[in-house]
Amino acid sequence: MRCDIISIFPEYLEPLKLSLPGQAQRKGLLDVAVHDLRDFSHDRHRTVDDTPYGGGAGMVMKPQPWWEALEHVRTLGDGTPTLIVPGPGGEVLTQRLARELADEDWLIFACGRYEGIDERVYEAAADVMPVRVISLGDYVLNGGEVAVLAMIEAAARLLPGFMGNAESLVEESHEDGLLEYPVYTKPATWQGREVPPVLLSGDHGKVAAWRHQQRLERTAARRPDLLHASSALTPGGVDDRW
Numbered sequence: 001m002r003c004d005i006i007s008i009f010p011e012y013l014e015p016l017k018l019s020l021p022g023q024a025q026r027k028g029l030l031d032v033a034v035h036d037l038r039d040f041s042h043d044r045h046r047t048v049d050d051t052p053y054g055g056g057a058g059m060v061m062k063p064q065p066w067w068e069a070l071e072h073v074r075t076l077g078d079g080t081p082t083l084i085v086p087g088p089g090g091e092v093l094t095q096r097l098a099r100e101l102a103d104e105d106w107l108i109f110a111c112g113r114y115e116g117i118d119e120r121v122y123e124a125a126a127d128v129m130p131v132r133v134i135s136l137g138d139y140v141l142n143g144g145e146v147a148v149l150a151m152i153e154a155a156a157r158l159l160p161g162f163m164g165n166a167e168s169l170v171e172e173s174h175e176d177g178l179l180e181y182p183v184y185t186k187p188a189t190w191q192g193r194e195v196p197p198v199l200l201s202g203d204h205g206k207v208a209a210w211r212h213q214q215r216l217e218r219t220a221a222r223r224p225d226l227l228h229a230s231s232a233l234t235p236g237g238v239d240d241r242w
């Protein structure tokens, strides 16, 4: 997977060099390139924003630097990339959407700032590549960079070979529509609190049954909205969301 990220704060994306994303890059599973939008502005102040037509508070990101940046990035890879624009007005990131992103060979992320990017950039981009606006949730950030870190992590960790142990992806929250079960490690007693005895029983069937029940109870308590669609509730049933 290739990820190109365009931002006026390239340093925000430094964490992608760390830990698993960094290892994935060194393994060749993930190629990440960060581009400074201001490199595509031609005035001496490297301006990328201006006042909004129609008035209103704040500034809007100018179309020309964005278009030049996108056109430059599009020359760097093979095939057609998908443009991802993080924003509160987009489809909400889910595990299913993370899998869709993980299936893409090439993603370009446009990190908006201020009041957003001139709408004509979305229109022009859609003439040459798929464009998706994706939100982390129903809240507003100051820009897209934090969201891009989350989106790349959510997608890249699903790439074969990214996680050292692929088993750790099984029974994670949201994989089958249920939240994950509680986990425990040594010591068996801590501050007078015991590990559930079933986990010390050595009976794998009972452990599996207990864990599934815990997932159902947690999902019912914390995310009842997920319960109706979960494939885990209909043994053998197929959840069409994946």
Ligand SMILES: NC(=S)c1ccno1
Residues within 6 Å of the ligand: 086, 087, 088, 134, 135, 136, 137, 138, 139, 140, 141, 142, 143, 144, 147
């Ligand atoms: N909710 C998201 S992803 C966002 C990006 C910028 N502002 O909000």
